[in-house]
Amino acid sequence: MGYDGGAFFGWARQPDMRTVQGEIERALHMVARVGDADPDEPLRLTVAGRTDTGVHALHQVCHLDIGEEALGRCVGHMNVPGPEALKRRLQRMLPRDIAIHDVTIAPDGFDARFSALERTYVYRVADRASLVDPRMRGFVLHVDADLDVDAMNEAAALTLGLHDFGSFATPNPGGTTIRDVKTAYWRRVLASPLIGDAMAMGESYRTPAAESGLLCFTIVADAFAHNMVRSLVGGCIQVGMGKRTVDWFAGKMATPLREGSTGPIAPQGLTLEHVAYPPDDMLAARAQAIRAKRTL
Structure with missing residues (x-):
């Protein structure tokens, strides 16, 4: 859905x-x-x-x-x-x-939450280098700044692997903020026409793809704690604006303590894009394993 x-x-x-x-x-x-x-x-x-x-x-x-x-x-x-x-x-x-995209009979052992291998989230930003499209204000955050993407990627790289994200998230009751991040990076969407050259048919203006020029943060993990993605995005953007340093971000990763500088950024830029599951014969085993409390 x-x-x-x-x-x-x-x-x-x-x-x-x-x-x-x-x-x-x-x-x-x-x-x-x-x-x-x-x-x-x-x-x-x-x-x-x-x-x-x-x-x-x-x-x-x-x-x-x-x-x-x-x-x-x-x-x-x-x-x-x-x-x-x-x-x-x-x-x-x-x-x-x-x-609703589809409704099917679930395989034996399937649990939508606990059988999942990973989730992928994308956060979309329009900065000063982007064309701000008011039609997309509902799912893109406008940041009136020139963002240093290289510095933001230095910060994002520090999240890879198994870490306690206590500086950037809050645990559920009885849970932890330990998560395994598999992918995390910032990339600008290339400016490209909506229709390929083979279909151009000689028009003088090429309609751009809707997301052309946007800055997107893609993160993949086994699971996410409350406010984790939005807080990581907020921290990266502070680094990208020059308000914080990569060393500051590294310190927050090293010491999992929640405080005012690592709160969540606005929600509208964030979308859950994909959920991956193992083969059917491994669903029950995955659900059983993931119910165990994570530790470092």
Whole structure:
């Protein structure tokens, strides 16, 4: 699924607040004709990554347990399998800032959260070297500064590997801020035309691709602690603006202590782009292994 997080108070269901989980579960109970408080059919979603308020997702993954009878009620008069019927009904029922890409029967041992191998997030920035496009203000952060990308990449490189990110994140109850970062880098999107040269057909102006010139931070890890990506982005941007040094960033990595200079940057630039899983026969083993508390 994907969603525009701008009008949501994050993923997780909260009383009296509009959340992604809350909207989808409300629709699930309606299309399956199950009471929201039914103890025999709770229809609760487990998600790969619980995004914060204002954060987007392009390819989010979640699972739920649903009985054959409830799934059959989704079919109605449609001559399609239950998962396809559920997808179609959810697509019609949900608001336009949520998109259901697919619904399938999960393999044995699958857990959307614990079976995942890694998550990929991208944070998009328009700095002074970028063309600020007001149409993209909902998922791109505008920074009125000339950013030193080389210095930002020096800082980003310090996050690679297994570290305690306590300076840049807060743990869940009973959890830790230890995470294994596999990839982390800043790159500017090359300015390129929307249509390739073979299709140019002689036009004098070439429409640029929407993201041309944006500065993007891509980070891949086994999992992320609360506010971790946005705080790392904030730290890197402080380095890129010359307000902080790479040595300062290195010190925050070496001493995992949260304080005011490493708080999260604005959420709108952040998108969960991808969640990777192992082969089907390794799903259960992965889920079992990742439930263990991380240590250094």
